[in-house]
Every structure is written in structure tokens, then in C-alpha cells.
Amino acid sequence: VKAEIIAVGTELLLGQIVDTNSAYLARELAELGIDLYWVTHVGDNLDRLNEAISRALGRSDLVILSGGLGPTEDDLTRDAIARVLGESLYVDPELEAAQRAFWAARGLEMPPRNLTQAMLIPSARPIPNPIGTAPGWWVEKDGRIIVAMPGVPRELTRMWEHEVKPRLRSLTGGAVILSRTLKVIGRGESAVEEVIRPLVRSTNPTVATYAKPDGIHIRITAKAESPEAARALIDPVEAQLRALLGPDIYGADDDTLEGTILGLLRRLGWRLGLIELLTGGLLAAALSEPAEAQGAFAGALVLAGPAELTRLGFDPEVFREDGPGNLALKLAAAARAEFGAEVGLATVGEETLGGWGEPPGAAFVGLAVGGEAVYQRLVVPMSRPEVRRRAVLTAFHLLWRGLRGRAGSH
Numbered sequence: 392v393k394a395e396i397i398a399v400g401t402e403l404l405l406g407q408i409v410d411t412n413s414a415y416l417a418r419e420l421a422e423l424g425i426d427l428y429w430v431t432h433v434g435d436n437l438d439r440l441n442e443a444i445s446r447a448l449g450r451s452d453l454v455i456l457s458g459g460l461g462p463t464e465d466d467l468t469r470d471a472i473a474r475v476l477g478e479s480l481y482v483d484p485e486l487e488a489a490q491r492a493f494w495a496a497r498g499l500e501m502p503p504r505n506l507t508q509a510m511l512i513p514s515a516r517p518i519p520n521p522i523g524t525a526p527g528w529w530v531e532k533d534g535r536i537i538v539a540m541p542g543v544p545r546e547l548t549r550m551w552e553h554e555v556k557p558r559l560r561s562l563t564g565g566a567v568i569l570s571r572t573l574k575v576i577g578r579g580e581s582a583v584e585e586v587i588r589p590l591v592r593s594t595n596p597t598v599a600t601y602a603k604p605d606g607i608h609i610r611i612t613a614k615a616e617s618p619e620a621a622r623a624l625i626d627p628v629e630a631q632l633r634a635l636l637g638p639d640i641y642g643a644d645d646d647t648l649e650g651t652i653l654g655l656l657r658r659l660g661w662r663l664g665l666i667e668l669l670t671g672g673l674l675a676a677a678l679s680e681p682a683e684a685q686g687a688f689a690g691a692l693v694l695a696g697p698a699e700l701t702r703l704g705f706d707p708e709v710f711r712e713d714g715p716g717n718l719a720l721k722l723a724a725a726a727r728a729e730f731g732a733e734v735g736l737a738t739v740g741e742e743t744l745g746g747w748g749e750p751p752g753a754a755f756v757g758l759a760v761g762g763e764a765v766y767q768r769l770v771v772p773m774s775r776p777e778v779r780r781r782a783v784l785t786a787f788h789l790l791w792r793g794l795r796g797r798a799g800s801h
């Protein structure tokens with residue numbers, strides 16, 4: 392089944408609202424194993440809506456419309472479907488009675504325009520909408536299905552869940568699409584693609600990479616008759632990917648980098664202390680999430696600059712000769728000592744500690760763990776938020792590598 396979504400509403404084209412309905416429907420269709428090939432946004436204009444529906448019927452088996460079912464003049468979805476199919480609108484007596492009852496129950500007279508919501512065409516069956524006034528339409532004609540639902544997200548999701556999805560499920564014979572995402576850190580997207588190139592050509596499952604703030608995601612997606620069959624397609628590909636990239640894969644699906652790090656700390660029974668001279672508490676915020684930190688996060692000092700460093704007993708001038716890398720190392724050790732923690736981490740940046748002869752956007756992350764101390768230098772010639780974001784990611788990376796080997800042998 393080839394599906395297509397048409398989201399109707401001038402508000403969408405003006406950027407005044409975000410099309411969450413299509414995003415919701417796209418996820419739902421994938422879960423049903425229905426291929427979605429096109430999503431169209433169209434304004435409240437009859438000609439353009441006609442055009443969008445005609446085009447959709449020419450290339451898709453299932454056309455899902457969102458919006459334009461209200462009672463006002465710019466609600467044109469019913470008119471457009473009727474025109475494209477060459478059918479006439481008529482007032483359905485049962486729907487009319489329901490509309491009138493809705494208003495009567497509120498002690499009001501039905502505005503004449505609301506009669507449009509009681510209209511059907513011969514090919515359309517109404518889809519109940521118990522939480523709004525506009526029923527949806529289920530239209531079957533010439534082997535095509537058109538489903539029209541109200542734009543109000545609450546009404547659309549309810550109608551989909553209770554009425555439309557069950558009918559479509561019986562139509563597709565229960566095929567499913569399942570995905571598994573592997574998350575990689577420490578390699579760029581093109582480097583990852585290079586390694587997994589032979590697998591990217593596969594069609595079922597498909598393998599695709601995405602650059603995300605927490606590293607590179609590799610998504611394996613399989614389509615099959617049942618979840619078990621989909622998993623059987625995914626498993627061998629996942630095994631191949633793990634063989635190729637194993638040491639750089641930190642998690643799968645809902646795993647987060649910070650969650651993985653906190654999990655390792657808990658397994659080791661260790662605590663982490665931080666000194667953040669560059670990252671302004673970003674690391675502390677990410678690593679102190681109470682549910683996951685559970686005693687693994689000891690504390691953080693968030694420092695504004697060299698003056699605060701002096702107060703801590705460090706003389707930045709003394710370190711000027713050793714370079715900022717060494718300062719990062721010393722601060723990592725100090726973070727450990729300050730909190731009586733087994734692991735210390737520190738961030739230092741050109742923006743907070745200039746004058747080292749480092750280029751703009753230079754940053755240093757130091758890690759003290761066991762008897763070892765290491766630091767990593769990065770240069771991010773971009774905006775300050777970006778420098779900090781990359782420094783956080785580098786810190787996570789360093790921590791994860793530092794802890795992983797130790798947790799394994801523990």
C-alpha cells in the first residue's frame with residue numbers, strides 16, 4: 392500500500408503552526424507497514440486542494456487528509472474531494488440530526504453553516520468524532536481510499552486510533568516495520584559510512600546514517616509480516632555492524648551517552664566530580680539527572696574564569712608555561728580531590744582562558760581516572776554555543792572510553 396498525506400491549512404504555509412499531524416501519521420503508518428511516499432502542505436484554496444488530491448489519487452493507494460473539515464468558508468476538504476471524484480454533496484439526515492442534537496444539548500441553535508458538517512458524497516462513509524463536531528470521511532472509489540480527518544490534533548489522533556487504524560490494519564494484513572538504532576561516537580558521519588558502505592545498499596533491512604548531537608546514529612529498518620520476522624532480518628545486520636564498529640558503539644535505541652556513562656560509574660561503584668571552566672554547568676546538568684545518577688555524580692564547580700581559578704588555589708600564570716592541556720589535567724585531578732571522587736573531569740576553553748596562543752574555539756578536556764590522567768584538545772572555529780556543545784560531547788567521549796575498559800574488567 393502506497394500512502395500519501397495532505398495537510399490542509401493556510402496556517403501551515405505561513406509557518407504559524409507546525410504540522411504535527413503529519414509527523415504523527417507518518418510514525419503510525421510506518422508502524423503499520425504502510426509506505427508513505429509524499430507529504431503535501433496545501434492552503435485553504437479549492438483549486439490547489441483539488442490539484443493536490445488529484446495528483447495524490449494518481450500515484451497513491453491511500454490518501455490521508457488532515458484539516459479543512461470545519462464549518463467555515465475556508466474549510467474546503469469535503470468540496471474538493473467531491474469535485475475530484477465528480478460526486479455531489481448531500482446532507483445526510485442522520486448526521487444532520489446528530490449536528491442538531493449537539494447544539495440542542497448546549498441550549499443553542501445550530502448555525503446554518505454547520506450543516507456542511509453533515510454532508511457526504513455517495514462514496515463516503517462518515518467516521519465518528521465523539522469529541523468534536525466534524526465527522527471524518529472514509530471514501531472508497533476505484534480501488535483508492537481517501538481518509539479525511541479534522542485538523543485539531545486531539546480529534547485527529549482519537550479518530551485515527553479508534554476508527555482509522557483498525558480498518559487499515561485489516562487492510563495491510565498486519566505487516567510491520569521495525570527499526571533498531573546503533574549509536575556511534577568518535578567518528579564522523581562520512582567515516583562511518585565508509586566503513587559500512589556494503590551494508591548501506593541493502594533494501595530490507597535498510598541501513599542509514601544520521602548525524603545527531605550525541606554522535607552518529609545508524610538505523611536498521613526492516614519490513615516483515617511479523618515483529619519476529621522483522622527482528623530476524625535486523626539481527627544479522629546488527630551483528631555485522633557491531634563487528635565493524637563495535638568499539639565505537641556506545642548504545643542502541645533509547646540509550647543516551649550520559650545514561651551509559653552513569654551506568655558505567657554505578658557498575659564500578661565510582662563517583663564523578665567536575666570542574667567546568669568552559670562548559671558553564673552543561674556537563675553537570677547532563678550528568679546529574681537524579682534517576683540515572685543515583686550516587687554516581689558527586690558534584691561540580693562551575694567557574695566563570697581565571698579569577699575563580701585563583702581563589703581555588705590555582706595560579707593560571709604558572710600554567711601558562713605548561714599550556715592549557717596541562718591545566719585541564721591538573722583541574723581534572725583537582726575535581727577528583729575536591730569531591731573525594733574516583734573520577735575527575737575538567738573543561739577549559741580559549742574563550743574563558745585566553746592568551747595561551749591557542750586559536751579561537753580551542754578547548755581542552757581533562758580526565759583523571761585510576762592512576763591515569765589524559766587530556767584532549769579540540770578546535771571548533773564556530774559560535775560559542777557550538778564550542779561548548781562539542782566540548783561536552785568530547786568530555787562524554789573521553790569519559791566513556793576511560794570507564795568502559797575498566798567496567799569490563801571489573
Ligand code: ATP
Pocket residue numbers: 398399400402403408409410411412413457458459460461462466523524525540541542543544546
Ligand atoms: P475542525 O473540523 O475541528 O474545525 P478543521 O478540520 O477545520 O478542524 P482546521 O480548521 O484546518 O481543521 O484546523 C483546526 C486547528 O487544528 C488549527 O487551528 C490548528 O491549531 C490545528 N491544526 C490543523 N492542522 C494541523 C496540523 N497539520 N498539525 C497540527 N495542528 C493542526
